[in-house]
Amino acid sequence: MVENRPYLTVISHLIVILGIVITVMPIWITFVASTHPIEHIMDGTIPMWPGDRFFENYATVLGSGVADAGGIPVGDMLLNSLIMALSIAIGKIAISLIAAFAIVYFDFPFRMTCFWMIFITLMLPVEVRILPTFAVVANLGMLNTYVGLSLPLIASATATFLFRQFFLTVPEELAEAARIDGAGPLKFFKDILLPLSRTNIAALFVILFIYGWNQYLWPLLVTTDESFYTVVMGIQRMTQAAESLPLWHLVMATTMLAMIPPVIVVVVMQKLFVKGLVETEK
Amino acid sequence: MIKRVTFRNRWLPYLLLLPQLAVTVVFFLWPAAQALYQSMLVEDAFGLSTEFVWFENFEELFADPLYLEAFLNTVVFSFSVAFVSMSAALLLAVMADRTIKGTTAYKTLLIWPYAVAPAVAGVLWFFMFNPVVGILAYVLRGVGYDWNHYLDGGDAMTLVVIAASWKQISYNFLFFLAGLQAIPRSLIEAAAIDGASPFKRFWTIIFPLLSPTTFFLLVVNVVYAFFDTFGIIHATTEGGPAGATQILVYKVFSDGFIGLDLGGSAAQSVVLMAIVIGLTVVQFRYIERKVEY
Numbered sequence: 001m002v003e004n005r006p007y008l009t010v011i012s013h014l015i016v017i018l019g020i021v022i023t024v025m026p027i028w029i030t031f032v033a034s035t036h037p038i039e040h041i042m043d044g045t046i047p048m049w050p051g052d053r054f055f056e057n058y059a060t061v062l063g064s065g066v067a068d069a070g071g072i073p074v075g076d077m078l079l080n081s082l083i084m085a086l087s088i089a090i091g092k093i094a095i096s097l098i099a100a101f102a103i104v105y106f107d108f109p110f111r112m113t114c115f116w117m118i119f120i121t122l123m124l125p126v127e128v129r130i131l132p133t134f135a136v137v138a139n140l141g142m143l144n145t146y147v148g149l150s151l152p153l154i155a156s157a158t159a160t161f162l163f164r165q166f167f168l169t170v171p172e173e174l175a176e177a178a179r180i181d182g183a184g185p186l187k188f189f190k191d192i193l194l195p196l197s198r199t200n201i202a203a204l205f206v207i208l209f210i211y212g213w214n215q216y217l218w219p220l221l222v223t224t225d226e227s228f229y230t231v232v233m234g235i236q237r238m239t240q241a242a243e244s245l246p247l248w249h250l251v252m253a254t255t256m257l258a259m260i261p262p263v264i265v266v267v268v269m270q271k272l273f274v275k276g277l278v279e280t281e282k
Numbered sequence: 283m284i285k286r287v288t289f290r291n292r293w294l295p296y297l298l299l300l301p302q303l304a305v306t307v308v309f310f311l312w313p314a315a316q317a318l319y320q321s322m323l324v325e326d327a328f329g330l331s332t333e334f335v336w337f338e339n340f341e342e343l344f345a346d347p348l349y350l351e352a353f354l355n356t357v358v359f360s361f362s363v364a365f366v367s368m369s370a371a372l373l374l375a376v377m378a379d380r381t382i383k384g385t386t387a388y389k390t391l392l393i394w395p396y397a398v399a400p401a402v403a404g405v406l407w408f409f410m411f412n413p414v415v416g417i418l419a420y421v422l423r424g425v426g427y428d429w430n431h432y433l434d435g436g437d438a439m440t441l442v443v444i445a446a447s448w449k450q451i452s453y454n455f456l457f458f459l460a461g462l463q464a465i466p467r468s469l470i471e472a473a474a475i476d477g478a479s480p481f482k483r484f485w486t487i488i489f490p491l492l493s494p495t496t497f498f499l500l501v502v503n504v505v506y507a508f509f510d511t512f513g514i515i516h517a518t519t520e521g522g523p524a525g526a527t528q529i530l531v532y533k534v535f536s537d538g539f540i541g542l543d544l545g546g547s548a549a550q551s552v553v554l555m556a557i558v559i560g561l562t563v564v565q566f567r568y569i570e571r572k573v574e575y
Contacts, residue, residue: 008480012377013384019374020391023451026406029417033409041415048417095301102298107288114299121310123562127509127531128554131538131547132313132320152309155302168285175287185289214399216513217535232399236517239405248415255405262397270390274456277396 027259034058034253041248057253074254077231081213082261084149084230088212089205091154097197100163101189105175122157126218134221144225153218158280159204165279166200167193203276206269210262231258314555320548339549348525349533349550356529359443360507364500367447371454372496376484378455379462389459396452400445401513407445408518411437431519435526438519442527445518446511454499461495462488501565508557530554 033041036051061074102108103115126133133152142148170193178188219230229237235258238251266273324335343349378388395403410418413430422429431438465488473483512531515521521528521536528536534554538547 005480009381012380015377016374016381016384016388016392019370019377020388023392023395023448026403026410026448029410030406095305098298099302102295103284105285105289106291106295106298107284108292108295111284111295114303117306117311118302121306123559124310124314124555125509125558127512127534128551128558129310129313129317130534130551131544132316133309135316136309136313151305155305155310160302172286175285175289179287179289185291185294188289210397214397214401214513216399216401216516220516221539232401232513235405236401239408239517248409248412251405252409255402258402259398262399263394266394266397267390270393273393277453277456278460 027256030252030255033248034250034256036249038247038249053249057249058257061250061253061257072226072229072234074231074234074257076227077229077234077254078257078261080146080149080228081230081232081258083146084215084219085209085212087146087150088153088215089208091150092156092159092208093201093204095154096156096159097163097194097201098189099160100167101185101193103160104164104167105185105188118155118157118160120157121155126153130217130221137222143222144228146228148222149219149228149230150212153212153215156208159208162200162204162279163197166197170196199272199275200279202269203272203279205276206265206273207276207280209265213262234258317548317551317555320544321552322545323548324545335545339545340553343546343549343553348528351525352528352530352533355439355525355527356508356531359439359446359511359527359529360504362439362443363446363450363507363511364503366443367450368454368496368499368503370447371451372458372492374451375455375458375462376488379459385459389456392455393452395449396456398449399513400449400511401517403449404442404445404514404518407441407448411441431523433523435523438523438527442511442514442519445514446507450503450506454503457495457499458492461492465491498565501561505558505561505565508554508561530557 032047032050034057035054036047037053040047040051063073063075099114099118103111137143137148137152140148142151174192175188178192183191214232215230216232219228219233220236223229223233231254235251235254238254239246321339322334322336324338374392378385378392381388398406408431410416411429411431413419413432419429429437431441469487469491470483473487478486508529509531511529512535515527515529515532516535519527521532530550531554534547534550537543537550541547
C-alpha cells in the first residue's frame with residue numbers, strides 16, 4: 001500500500017468479497033439442488049439451504065446412474081474420466097520429455113524439421129479437424145476404447161517447448177561431466193535430467209490433468225458405447241434427456257462430482273498449478 | 283537452439299522423437315491434409331460419387347447467410363467473453379492487490395473455477411437461468427423481465443457469454459495479479475507523492491504498464507472463446523434458439539456429424555484453421571518480444 005486510505009481499503013475488500021460470492025454462488029446453488037428431492041426443485045420455490053437427500057441422491061447417481069442417460073453409474077464415468085485424464089497427462093509428459101531431450105541434446109539431420117512439425121500441432125486443435133481425425137480413429141478401430149480416447153490427444157507442442165526451454169537452462173557442465181565420466185545419453189537423461197525436471201513435470205501434470213479431465217468434444221465423438229462415457233460429457237446426456245424434464249437433483253449431484261476432482265487438484269497444488277499455468281503460456 | 287555439448291548417436295534421437303512425431307503425423311497432420319483435400323470435394327447424398335470442385339465449397343460457404351450469421355455470432359461471443367471476463371478480472375485483481383492482508387486467501391478463493399470444465403460451467407448457469415426452476419430467472423421475473431433462453435436468442439447468447447466468462451475470470455485474474463505485482467512500487471509511490479489520486483494512478487501508470495499482459499490475455503481469451511467453448515454451447519443451447527448461439531466450431535460439428543455435409547464441413551474446418559494460424563502468429567510475434575529465448 002502506498003498511502004493510507006481506509007475507506008478505499010474497505011471498498012477493495014468488499015469488491016473482492018463480492019466477486020468471490022458471485023464466483024461461488026453457482027456452486028452453492030448446485031450443491032443445494034443436489035441435496036433435495038426433485039419435487040422441491042420443480043415446485044417453483046427454489047431452496048437456498050441444503051435438503052436432507054444428500055446421501056440418497058449421491059448414492060443414486062454413483063451406484064445406478066440416471067435412466068435417461070443410459071443408466072450408467074456415475075461412478076463408472078468418473079473412473080473413465082480418471083483413466084482418460086491420467087493417460088493424457090502422463091502420455092503427453094512422457095513423449096514430450098524424450099522429444100525435447102532429443103532436440104536439445106543431439107545434433108542430427110532434420111532436427112529443425114522435427115521441431116517445426118511438433119510446433120504445427122499448436123495450430124491444429126481438435127475442433128478444426130473433427131471429421132478427418134474421427135475417420136482416422138474409426139479406421140484404426142479405436143472407437144470406444146481408452147486408447148482412442150487418449151492417444152490422439154497426447155501430442156503436445158506446449159509440453160515439448162516447456163521442457164526444451166528448461167533443458168536449455170540446465171548448465172552445460174552437467175552434460176560435460178557426465179560425458180567425461182562415461183555416462184551415455186540415456187543414463188544422463190535418467191540420472192541427471194529427470195531428477196532436475198521434477199518440479200516442471202509436477203507443474204505440467206496439474207495443468208494437463210485438468211485439460212484431460214475436462215475434455216468434451218473428443219469423448220463425445222469417439223464414444224458411442226455408454227460404458228466409455230466420461231463424466232463431463234455424461235452430464236450433457238442427462239440435461240438433454242428426450243421426452244422428459246431433466247432430473248435436476250441428480251444432474252446437479254453429477255455436476256458436483258464432475259467438478260470435485262479437478263478443483264481439488266487446483267486448490268491443493270495451487271503453487272504448482274500457478275507455475276504450470278504461467279510456464280505453459282510462454 | 284542446441285547445447286554446446288551434444289551426444290552423438292545415429293539412431294537414438296529419432297527413436298526418442300518417434301512417439302511424438304507418430305502421433306503428430308497420424309492424428310494431426312494427416313487429418314488436417316484430409317480436411318484441406320475434402321474441402322475441395324463435393325459428395326452426392328448417398329456417398330456414391332465425389333467430384334473435385336476446387337473452391338466451390340468456399341464460395342458456397344461465404345454466400346451462405348447461415349454461415350455468415352455464425353461468423354457474426356462468433357465475433358460477438360468472443361469479444362463479449364473477452365471483455366466481460368477481462369474487465370471483471372482486472373477489477374478484482376486491482377482490488378485484491380490493494381488489500382495487503384488477504385491477497386493470498388483471495389487468490390485461492392478465486393482461481394478454482396479454472397478447473398471447472400466449460401461444459402460443466404455451461405450446465406451450472408443453464409440451471410440457474412432455467413425459466414422453470416432457475417433462481418436467476420426467478421429473480422429476473424421478480425424485476426419484470428421474462429427470461430427464457432429457450433425462446434429468446436439474446437437471452438441464450440447472454441447465458442453462454444456469462445458461463446464462458448465466469449470460467450475464464452480466474453485465469454485472467456492470475457495473470458493480471460502477477461502483472462500488477464511486477465510493477466515497480468517506486469513509480470506508484472512517486473505518483474502518490476506528487477498528489478495523484480488512486481484513480482488517476484491507475485489510468486496513467488498502472489493500466490499502461492499492464493498493457494502487455496492485457497494484450498496477451500486478449501489473444502488468449504479470444505482463442506478460448508473461439509475453440510474451447512464448444513462444450514458450453516453443446517451442453518446448453520445446442521446452437522439455438524434458431525441459430526442464435528451457433529458459433530463456428532459448433533457449426534463445423536453439426537454440419538459434419540449431424541448434417542453429414544462432408545465438403546462443407548471440411549471447408550469450414552479450413553477457414554477455422556486459417557483463423558487459428560493467424561491468432562497463433564499474433565500470439566508468438568508478441569511473445570517473442572517479451573520472453574528472451
